[in-house]
Amino acid sequence: MNNVGPIGRLGRYTATHFKQVAIGWGILVLVLAVFAPRVESALSGAGWEASGSESVQARQLIDKNVGGLSSSALQVVVHSKTQTATDPAFQAAIAKATATLRDTEFVGRVIPPQPGLSISEDGHTAIVQGAAAGTSNDMVRAADDAKKGLEKAGADGVEVHLTGASGLWSDFNHANLTAMLKSEVISWPVTMAILVVAFGSLVAAGLPLMLTITGLVAAAGSLFLGAQVLDISVWAFNFAMMFALALGIDYALFMVMRFRSARAEHGDPVRAVTETMDTAGKAVLFSGITVLISLTAVMLVPSPAFRSMALGIMLAVIFVLAATLTLLPAVLGHLDGKVDKGALPWLRSGEARSPRFEAWATTIWKHPKKLGAVALVALVVLMIPVLGIKTGMPSIKVVPSEDGSAQGYALVKQAFGPGAPGQLQLVTTTGEAPAVAKAAGSDRGIARVIPTMTGTGGVAVVPVIPNVDASDPALGTTIDRLRAELPAGTKVGGQPAENHDLEAALSSKTPLVVGVVLGLGFLLLLLALQAPIIAAVGVITNLLAVGAAFGVGRLVFQDGVGASVLGLDSQGFLDAWAPVFFFAMIFAISMDYTVFLLSAAKERWDITKNPRDAMIGGLAGSGRVIFAAAAVMVAIFFTFSLSGPIPPKEMGVILGVAVLLDAFLIRLLLLPAALRLLGKWAWWTPRSLAKVLPDIRFGHA
Incomplete structure (x- = not known):
């Protein structure tokens, strides 16, 4: 002691x-x-933006100088199949929606429907706008509050729906929170049962x-x-x-x-x-x-x-x-x-080594190449689909079809054209506005140019409607082309541009995030294990789990394999945040199991200097913990794939598959096989490295 x-x-x-x-x-x-x-x-409901990007700058300029009519403004769609904007019941619904917006905190002036701009040609659809008088986060809170009053605005065959970016994020957050709580309720009995068995x-x-x-x-x-x-x-x-x-x-x-x-x-x-x-x-x-x-x-x-x-x-x-x-x-x-x-x-209670995992470890020791090859081939096959993976920002499909933002989105498309819900806002100066409007009108990706809005400080906004849906990848090409061809100083904003800029930021930062995680993960394992070879193997095997999980994710969420079983409509891509955020989460959980297994093996190596005892003793001592912990995590993650919108399902499938593969194919098979094949070289430390590393041991004297 x-x-x-x-x-x-x-x-x-x-x-x-x-x-x-x-x-x-x-x-x-x-x-x-x-x-x-x-x-x-x-907590806030927005923040899905690339800080400092051109589109965010455009929104801030509009909110400050053009009366808050930015992408954060609230949009209320009033629609009737039988009545038009001039009928009394329709007018009453517009009046109630207008009153609700005026009574909502963070909503500035309210702009009523205008013929030729926000009233459809057939008169059956109209849009009431509530200008943003707060930040994007404030406007999501405003959407939360406004929905309560707007539910009562429709009557006599007239329906009222809150849509737009703030309405979408409000519905998105609510749907995901509901799904996560539902999943946790489902997973708790399973979790408790596994915990009782494990402990x-x-x-x-x-x-x-x-x-x-x-x-x-x-x-x-x-x-x-x-x-x-x-x-x-x-x-x-x-x-x-x-x-x-x-x-x-x-x-x-x-x-x-x-x-x-x-x-x-x-x-x-x-x-x-x-x-x-x-x-x-x-x-x-x-x-x-x-x-x-x-x-x-x-x-x-x-x-x-x-x-x-x-x-x-x-x-x-x-x-x-x-x-x-x-x-x-x-x-x-x-x-x-x-x-x-x-x-x-x-x-x-006093059993330090699991007899079952000791027997399994002994089997691996006898047949490391065959068993290791089975695991490796399975992982590589599952990784292959990653080569064709596509990413994109969430479309309206991430919101339940019965939610107001989704219904309003569909009505706007039907009444004003496919690109109407994804309006772009070209921020320029009053003097340059005519030239910007003319250039945008001649662009092949723009269906319509809306009259210019002028504001204070010489700022003007030219709203334009693309000719494709906001989730169409072609819209990103249009945004890039407008930025390259419009007069210098013009900023392209609007919700589609904000999504485009965030996706670009995520794409550019993903290699850096992956590199930092891998590099620091290796250094920490090296510090803990004092052995560069097995530290590198630990990190590389983590990558196999990540790659295989994203391969499965691509098949399900991009290609639609098994989509009907999960009750989802494939977007044709994975959400753009998945590679960077899910990678970090998967790597964190994988390293958890890696440390448990290799620290147990290192403890035996420090005592006996015997590769066989290190591998078998390490797996026998940690296998039960890894198995039980992974079983709980798989149960929890997979429940997320059974309920709610696409993002929780995406998270549930990718993280659940990752934990399943990592625990059962890598930590309980491939990594022990690698320890067997490496033998004493797994624990080799160069003399020059040993001089600078602190002496860390997991054994107890």
Whole structure:
């Protein structure tokens, strides 16, 4: 017990100071819990933009100088199959919609329907506009509020729908939140059943929930406080909730399994906690840091939504990691033998190595080439479709067809042409406006030029309607061509341009994010394992899981394979944020399992210097944890693929497939086979490198 590292000493302290640790965490959670219930109302619904891009600059100029008639303005579609804009019932619906917009916070002046501009030729469709008097986030909140009053505006065969960018984001956020909550309700019984089986006792199965709730409440309260000074996306909380559960389960499994083994060996709970922290605690710390590094790379994307989502997950990771390294060992030391209370018949609490995974590891040791080849071929075959992957910004298909924004979108297309919902706004000067209007009118991608709007400061806006739907890839080509050919200084804005600029930013930053994640992931594994070859193998095998998962994602969401089973209408591409954001998430989870397996193998190598014992002992010691944790994650992610709009389904399928392949084909087959084939070279450290690396060991002396 003398040769104990700092993590082990921390464990000893927490085990002997249960009350102080529990009270400290209790105070922290109670303080942040005061703010946690208000987190969703404080978070923003927009932010899906490329900060500083031309389209964002155009929107800001319009909001400041042209009365707020930018892409953030609210659009209310009034329609009737039997009546026209001159009929009393239709006029009454317009009046109610106008009154609702005027009473809505962040809505400036209200522009009634105008013949030839916002009233269709047949008179059956009209558009009421509510100018933006706030930021894009404010206007999504305004859309949330306006929908309540607009529901009552339609009557006597007249329907009223809120649409436009702000209405779409409002419906999109609501639909996704509903889908995520529904999925969590479905997944919880499955999760609890797997946890009870994995931990073998009811008390132990409750420990991941303790970590999850602690981390989630603390993260939620912190996000609320952060939202007072920053625009933080509501998606930040949704993803924080998911990662708090994922890591709470992973870390608790690893720590509890090791604690049971140490307690069975020594009998002393304090010594057991110290040993647990000196071994498994180190692995958890490295795993948490790796997850944080992967998510930090997302901050390189210049988009408020992406940066705040990464921030939300990072807060959850930090709090769950801190609770795992302080609160969990204190609770384990306090519970002692009671951790196995409510034990199931098959529980063997002192079992350090799983006999089943030891037998499996022995089989791999005997046939590494055959078994490794099976896994490798399967992964490569699944990766092939990635070569033809296409990405794009979400179309109206991501919103449920029954939502107001989708119905309004369809009515605008029907009444004013296919490109009408995707209006572009050309921001220029008053003097240049005629030339801009003439040039835009002669462009082959523009169907119609709307009369120029003039504002203060010499700013003018030329609205134009493309001849294709807003989700058509050809519109991006039109935007690029207009920027190249219009008079110098003209800024092309509008929601399609904002989507186009965000997609371009994502595309340009993806290689950098991937490179940073891979590079820092390798360095961290190198630091932890002191072995460059196996650190590189760990990173490369992570890439196999990512590639295979995106290959499956392309088949389902781009090509429509199995789309009917999932109840979705393929967009013909993957959402543009998927490569960068899902890559970081998958890599973070994959590295979690990598650290668990290789730290267990490194512990055996440090003791015996025997490659066979390192591989078999590592898999026997960590296989059950990886298997159980992955089973929970697969169950959770796949429930997202069963409900809601396309984005949650996309996330559920890609992340679920990634975890499934990573755990069962890579960590439990391919990586052990690689350890077998590499032998002692897996753990080789050049002398020059050994001199600069700190001596980190996962064994306990």
